[in-house]
Amino acid sequence: MTHKEKIPKQIGMARLLKCEGIQDVTKIKYVNNYKALIQFSKDSSADKLMQNEKLIEKGFHFTKTFETGISYGIVRNIDLEFTKEEIFESISSKINIINVKRLNKRGGNGWEPSEVVRVGFEGPTLPTHIFIDDIRSEVEKYVHPVTQCSHCWRFGHHLKICPRNQIVCPKCGDNHANCATTDYKCVNCKGSHMALAKVCPVYLKEKNIRELMSEYNCSYKRALTLYVPPSPLPQSYQTGHHEETELADDNTSTHVYAPTPGTYAQVVKTSAQIHQNINQTPQKAEKTQKNRKSKKNKKRHNENEEWIGASESDEHTYSSRDSQSKEDNQKNTEKRGRFINMLRDLIVKLKDVIFSNELTGDKKLSTSVKILFDWVLITAIKYLSDWPFFKTILSVNG
Incomplete structure (x- = not known):
């Protein structure tokens, strides 16, 4: 129950409902001076209140908590x-x-x-x-705008129906009108920004809830049950170590190793072989030495090609692993989003059946079980088809 003016309190509300013949009231909870929640033991009594023409003419507006009037x-x-x-x-x-x-x-x-x-x-x-x-x-x-009080800077109401007596500063959150501080503190999320900032997590939550209200055409209370908070960032993204690790991996994967020089034993062995040819003529010795140098250069060139080829292969392997990891993360994110949307649709369907006034209790139970069974079956078929075992069977049959 809502009204543009202040609604009656306990005794006045009881007399008002009694005069109109409204019964079966179990609880009355006042949200503020202009809004109250009335709980009934029978749906027929609630419908009688919502259809009361005298109260409607007086400016009262009635809406069920899980329905939009x-x-x-x-x-x-x-x-x-x-x-x-x-x-x-x-x-x-x-x-x-x-x-x-x-x-x-x-x-x-x-x-x-x-x-x-x-x-x-x-x-x-x-x-x-x-x-x-x-x-x-x-x-x-139509998407309802996010209302914010200019007195306490909380969301969900405006200045006229603000329940707080003391004014709040939008910059520091203390009990004064305004100040010149640059050390901001939000009164809603305690973050280091003003209460008016559009990056506030509480503001973004309220905005998403109103988008759900528009998408599913439901009340705020029902949209609140459908709201899924965003996942927090991993610790590596928050601390900044993730970028450093990736940079180190990139440097390692792209490093080209130089061939190691000859060992002392190889040098000694080569010298000994040269000295063995002292008894040869100078021309033959010079020709033999040139042949050995040519063979050594070819061998060293082949070693360089092997090292560079191995390094390029490692680089390609690391890059392919990184791209594959990114693709897997993207696919997992898309699957999670699809599953959340399917779960939202299931919740909306079940709530529509449970809170329907046209169905009996047995009909609600049977319909809910059927909806749940169909959802589980469709979800199982959709996600089992991605398993390698089922992909193999489908490829063989197809």
Whole structure:
């Protein structure tokens, strides 16, 4: 239950519900002065409250915690000269239209009207199109903006309904309006940035939750159950040692080894062989020495080629291993993302069945079991097909 003005407290709320014949109330929890959660023991009593015309005329708005009473979409390229009332009278849809609001945009002089109009539809279903004076116009999903209080700088509410009495500094987080410090501290995540920074992890979480609300057309509470926090970076990426290790591996893999010089035994042996030919004539001795030098140069050249070839082979091996490792990491990331998306779809389907008012308890159980069995079967087939054993069988049969 929400209202633009402050809602009654315990005694006033009890009298209000009693006057309208609302029963089976088990708990009332006040979120703030403008919002309260009412728990019923029977769904019929909750439906009776949501359909009470007198309370709706007084400005009260009712929504079930896991359902959206109104689905919002946007329509673009609406002329600025038309008023909200004229737009409301001009549009028509198969789904009942609750309200129309023209959105604002930032301009040179602050906020100014835009050509985008937000349309509220009754129920949790968003139509794909509407008709504006019998002309078809596409409806896009509306993503709720992240609200941030300018008093305490927390997310999820604005200044009017802020539950805190003391003002908070957006720079240092202390209890004063503002200061000139450059040592920032966020009041939401305790990070070294201002509370207004768009890189704040809490802000990014709230933004992702609102994107889930728009994608699955669900309430904030349900989107919170679907939210998957991002995985933290490995320790090697955080400390910076990973880059140094890779650099060292690259240097090692690309190093070209020079051939080792001849040993002392080889030198002595060569000299002895030369001295054995002293008794030969000078011409023969000179010719023999040239032949030996030529053979030695050829041998040394062959050794150089062997070393360089071995080094190039090592380099190619290391580079191929690195590329293969990167490809494996990318494939694992893609598989994990696909599995998370499939798991989200399963959760949404199960919650739709469990919280459905049109199904009985036995029907909910049988439908949930069938959905779960089909999901497990599809997932098993999809991931078992990547195993080498099954790939071999499929290649033989194919």
